[in-house]
Amino acid sequence: MTAGTAEHEGAAGDGPGPDRTDGDAPRERRREQHGWYAYDFACSVYSTSVVTVFLGPYLTSVAKAAADAEGYVHPLGVPVRAGSVFPYAISASIVLAVVLMPLAGAWADRTGRKKPLLAVAAYTGATATCAMFLLDGDRYLLGAALLIVANASLAVSMVLYNAYLPQIAAPEERDAVSSRGWAFGYASGALMLVLNLVLYAGHERFGLSESEAVRICLASAGLWWGAFTLVPLRRLRDRGAPREGHAAQPGGWRQLVATLRDMRRHPLTLSFLLAYLVYNDGVQTVISQASVYGSEELGLGQTTLIVAVLLVQVLAVAGALWLGRLARTRGAKRVVLGSLAAWTAILAAGYFLPAGEPAWFFALAAGIGLVLGGSQALSRSLFSHLVPRGKEAEYFAAYEMSDRGLSWLGPLVFGLAYQLTGSYRDAILSLVAFFVLGFVLLARVPVRRAVAAAGNPVPDRI
Numbered sequence: 001m002t003a004g005t006a007e008h009e010g011a012a013g014d015g016p017g018p019d020r021t022d023g024d025a026p027r028e029r030r031r032e033q034h035g036w037y038a039y040d041f042a043c044s045v046y047s048t049s050v051v052t053v054f055l056g057p058y059l060t061s062v063a064k065a066a067a068d069a070e071g072y073v074h075p076l077g078v079p080v081r082a083g084s085v086f087p088y089a090i091s092a093s094i095v096l097a098v099v100l101m102p103l104a105g106a107w108a109d110r111t112g113r114k115k116p117l118l119a120v121a122a123y124t125g126a127t128a129t130c131a132m133f134l135l136d137g138d139r140y141l142l143g144a145a146l147l148i149v150a151n152a153s154l155a156v157s158m159v160l161y162n163a164y165l166p167q168i169a170a171p172e173e174r175d176a177v178s179s180r181g182w183a184f185g186y187a188s189g190a191l192m193l194v195l196n197l198v199l200y201a202g203h204e205r206f207g208l209s210e211s212e213a214v215r216i217c218l219a220s221a222g223l224w225w226g227a228f229t230l231v232p233l234r235r236l237r238d239r240g241a242p243r244e245g246h247a248a249q250p251g252g253w254r255q256l257v258a259t260l261r262d263m264r265r266h267p268l269t270l271s272f273l274l275a276y277l278v279y280n281d282g283v284q285t286v287i288s289q290a291s292v293y294g295s296e297e298l299g300l301g302q303t304t305l306i307v308a309v310l311l312v313q314v315l316a317v318a319g320a321l322w323l324g325r326l327a328r329t330r331g332a333k334r335v336v337l338g339s340l341a342a343w344t345a346i347l348a349a350g351y352f353l354p355a356g357e358p359a360w361f362f363a364l365a366a367g368i369g370l371v372l373g374g375s376q377a378l379s380r381s382l383f384s385h386l387v388p389r390g391k392e393a394e395y396f397a398a399y400e401m402s403d404r405g406l407s408w409l410g411p412l413v414f415g416l417a418y419q420l421t422g423s424y425r426d427a428i429l430s431l432v433a434f435f436v437l438g439f440v441l442l443a444r445v446p447v448r449r450a451v452a453a454a455g456n457p458v459p460d461r462i
Contacts, residue, residue, distance in 0.1 A: 029168055029169070029170075031235055032164075032167075032168040032235055032236055032237065033168050033169065033177055033180075034231075034235065035231055035232040035234065035235025035236050036161070036164055036165075036168055036177070036181060036232060036235075036236060037180055037181050037184040038184070038228055038229075038231035038232050038235070039118075039122070039157075039161050039228075039229060039231075039232040040161075040181045040182065040184045040185035040188070041184040041185060041187070041188040041228055042122070042188070042224065042225050042226075042227070042228030042229045042231070042232070043122065043125070043154060043157065043158075043185070043225050043229070044184075044185030044186065044188050044189045045188055045189055045192040045193075045221045045224045045225060046125065046129055046150065046154060046221050046222070046225055047154070047189065048189030048190075048192065048193055048309070048313060049189070049192050049193055049196050049217060049218070049220075049221045050129060050132070050150070050218055050221050051090075051151070052287075052291075052309055053193065053196070053306060053309060054196070054200075054214050054217050054218055055086070055132070055143075055147065055218060056086045058135070058211075058214045058215075058218075059085060059086045059089070059135070059140065059143045059144070059147070060082065060083055060085065060086055062135055062136075062137070062138060062139060062140045062143055063082035063083070063085040063086075063138075063140035063143075064082040064083075065137065065138045065140075066082070066138030066139075066140050067082040071083075073085065073140060075141055075144075082140075085140055085143075085144055086144075086147075088144075089143075089144040089147045089148055090147070090151065092144075092148050093147060093148040093149075093150075093151030093152050093155075094151070094155075096148060096151075096152040097151065097152040097155035097156065097401075098401060100152055100155070100156050101155060101156055101159050101397045101400055101401055102259075102394075102397050102401075104117055104121070104156045104159050104160060104393070104397065105159050105163070105259075105393040105394040105395075105396065105397030105398075106393075106394060106397075108159075108160055108163065108393035109390065109391060109392070109393045109394050112238055112239055113238045114160045114163060114164065114236075114238060114393060115160075115233060115236055115237070115238050117156075117160055118157055118160040118161065118232070118233070118236075119229070119233055121153045121154075121156040121157035121160065122153070122157045122225065122226070122229045123226060123229065124149065124153040125149070125150045125151075125153030125154050125157065125222075125225065126222045126223070126225040126226035126229065127222065127226070128146045128147075128149040128150040128153065128222070129146070129150050129218065129219070129221050129222030129225060130219045130222035130223060130226070131146050131219075131222075132146050132150075132215065132218035132219060132222070133215045133216065133218065133219035134215075135215060135218070136211060136215065150222075155400060158400050159393060159396055159397045159400045160393065161232075162380060162384075162396040162399065162400065163392040163393040163395075163396040164236060164392075165177065165178060165380065165381070165384045165392075166384045166387060166392050167239060167392070168236075169384075171385060171451075171456065171457050171458075171459045172459045172460065172461075174381040174384050174385065175324055175327040175328065175332050175377075175378055175381045176324050176325075176327075176328070177381070178324070178377045178378065178380045178381035178384070179320045179321055179323065179324025179327075179373070179374065179377040179378065179381075180320075180321070180324070181377065182316070182320040182373040182374075182376055182377040183316075183317045183320040183321050183324075183373060183377075186313050186314075186316035186317045186320065186373055187313075187317045188224070188228075189313045190310060190313035190314045190317070192220070192221060192224060193306075193309065193310050193313060194310065195220070196217040196220065197306060197310070199213050199216060199217060200213045200214065200217060258394075259391070259394045259395065259397070259398055260398065262388075262391070263395075263398070266386070266388065266450075266453060266454055268386070268445060268446065268447075268449060268450030268453055268454075269383075269386040269387070269395075269450055269453075269454060271441070271444070271445045271450075272382065272383060272386055272442070272445050272447070272450060273383070273398065273399065274441060275438050275441035275442040275444075275445060276379055276383065276399070276438075276442075278434055278437050278438040278441060279340055279343075279375075279434055279435055279437075279438025279439070279441075279442070280376075280379070280438075281409050281410040281434055282343065282410055282431050282433075282434025282435050282438065283343070283372070283375065283376070284410060285410030285411050285413075285414055285431055285434070286343075286347070286368065286428075286431060287372075288411065289411070289414055289427075289428070290308075290365075290368070291305050291309075292424070293350070293424050293427075293428055294308065294361055296424055297355065297423075297424035297425060297428075298353060298354075298355045298356065298357075298361060299355050299356050300356070300358060300361055304358045304361065307362070308361055308362060308365040309365075311362060311365045311366060311369060312365050312366075312368055312369040312372065313369070314369065315365075315366055315369030315370050316369045316370075316372045316373035317373065318369075318370070319369055319370035319371060319372060319373045319374050320373030320374050320376075320377050322370070322374065323335050323339065323371075323373070323374025323375070323377070323378060324374065324377060324378070326374075327378055327381075327461070328461060329461070330461070331461045331462050332378045332381060332382050332447075332461075332462055333382060333442070333445075333447045333462060335374065335378055336375055336378050336379055336382065336442065337439060337442060337443060339371045339374055339375035339378075340375070340435050340438055340439040340442070341435075341439065342367070342370075342371045343371055343375070343435045344432055344435045344436060344439075345367075346364060346367045346368060346371070347428060347429060347431055347432050347435070348429070348432065349364065349367070350364050350428050350429075351425050351428060351429045380399075382447065382462070383395075383396075383399055385447075385450075385451045385454070385456055385459070385462060386447075386450050386451060386454050386456075387454060387456075388454050388455055388456075389455060389456075410431060410434060413430050413431070413433075413434075414427045414428070414430060414431060415427075417429075417430040447462055448462060
């Protein structure tokens with residue numbers, strides 16, 4: 001993109017353009033917002049029931065059924081420990097997502113048509129999730145392939161979903177709208193998890209084997225995802241192609257490189273993204289490793305861990321709405337900084353948790369739930385203010401890559417800390433560095449000046 005074009009798009013006096021809320025009637029905007037919330041309600045069940053609870057243990061058991069006497073499976077002739085199939089599939093899905101997200105963002109911004117690609121990504125992921133019902137016997141390769149497709153599809157759909165936020169919410173509304181989206185997602189995750197647990201815990205009464213119950217739980221998440229995606233596809237609308245005079249945009253990885261180069265013209269936006277990358281890496285690692293910490297270090301059973309996940313989901317709804325309200329009077333940046341301080345305290349408390357006592361682990365889960373949704377929702381709304389006009393999808397592709405595609409350093413630090421010390425307590429404490437450094441980096445970003453530099457109106461509170 002040429003320098004002149006970037007300046008034209010980011011100028012404060014620029015015309016409304018197709019990618020903002022200018023001219024939208026409040027009633028029409030609210031209708032779109034309700035449709036937008038529905039996609040979080042649709043897809044969050046995949047992250048909760050499939051990735052967090054059921055698929056990891058089940059796919060590992062399927063891989064072990066296919067393993068040789070030494071515990072190895074041999075995809076494409078390569079020896080792989082059966083217990084590594086699930087994490088390797090997650091890693092492969094991240095690689096595929098990193099390839100696809102810039103393509104999706106570039107296409108959406110170039111054509112102005114996010115909704116068709118959102119539909120393709122959502123229904124590809126939902127179909128792959130439904131097909132997980134077929135994972136019986138020793139079909140670990142099918143399971144790994146479906147996981148890769150579903151995970152990558154979710155990542156692509158979230159790029160497009162997040163890019164709608166500046167279109168459907170005025171600057172002063174975005175903290176509340178983003179927080180409600182997260183709350184809807186956590187509410188659906190909790191509801192689906194309750195239904196799944198009823199089926200799983202009582203599978204014998206329903207005349208099902210344990211394997212059949214798990215497969216139904218997996219497939220039901222795909223059905224839920226697909227069914228509720230109909231709502232945003234009916235209510236969200238595309239604003240059309242970019243304004244006349246915009247330079248043609250390159251595609252795919254060339255677009256990602258162009259986006260990063262353009263961010264150098266907006267160094268304050270880039271500074272925020274760096275801070276988010278650091279502290280979000282810590283958040284994602286806590287989410288993914290909390291169950292390992294609970295089972296291996298604290299000696300807690302599977303039922304306790306599942307109840308803790310459900311507790312996080314329920315309290316994350318309240319936490320997202322509470323911190324969203326707090327942002328109205330305190331400003332989103334200040335509330336996010338407060339949440340990072342709370343994350344640091346939670347990890348410090350986690351270091352001292354006594355083994356074999358679920359009540360203390362539930363208290364830790366409650367703390368995580370209260371800050372989890374709010375810190376994520378307000379980070380998203382803050383970033384939406386820092387995106388230049390007409391570049392929503394490509395900038396949110398970079399944002400989503402930092403969320404999903406680059407969250408590898410935290411698990412690496414966690415693993416190295418455990419390898420060097422042999423203690424999961426030391427490993428969990430090592431994650432404090434991500435929140436402390438993220439706090440310092442975010443505190444140094446002059447957000448009001450960053451919003452103005454991106455050519456956007458500065459809210460009274462931010």
